[in-house]
Amino acid sequence: MALEDAFRHITDPEERAALISVARLEVARRRRRSETEAEQLKRCPRCAKEKPRSAFGASVTRYDGLQGWCRECRSRRHPKNQRV
Numbered sequence: 435m436a437l438e439d440a441f442r443h444i445t446d447p448e449e450r451a452a453l454i455s456v457a458r459l460e461v462a463r464r465r466r467r468s469e470t471e472a473e474q475l476k477r478c479p480r481c482a483k484e485k486p487r488s489a490f491g492a493s494v495t496r497y498d499g500l501q502g503w504c505r506e507c508r509s510r511r512h513p514k515n516q517r518v
């Protein structure tokens with residue numbers, strides 16, 4: 435991505451450099467945020483393990499949109515699998 439091009443109209447080289455560095459930071463920050471959202475870990479209170487959000491089922495009633503327990507724990511809770 436050519437950030438320099440976006441600030442070509444700014445004639446003061448110092449000002450341009452400052453704006454470019456700010457824009458770079460902002461781009462990096464946004465990228466990092468979307469990455470962490472996708473890979474965000476959620477702690478399962480039952481097995482006490484940090485697991486990716488994908489390891490939890492979806493729940494519309496929970497504040498974070500995910501089930502409280504991970505899929506593994508939820509399936510273990512099933513009477514058939516209780517003694518593991």
Ligand SMILES: [Zn+2]
Nearest residue numbers: 478481504507
């Ligand atoms: Zn669990």
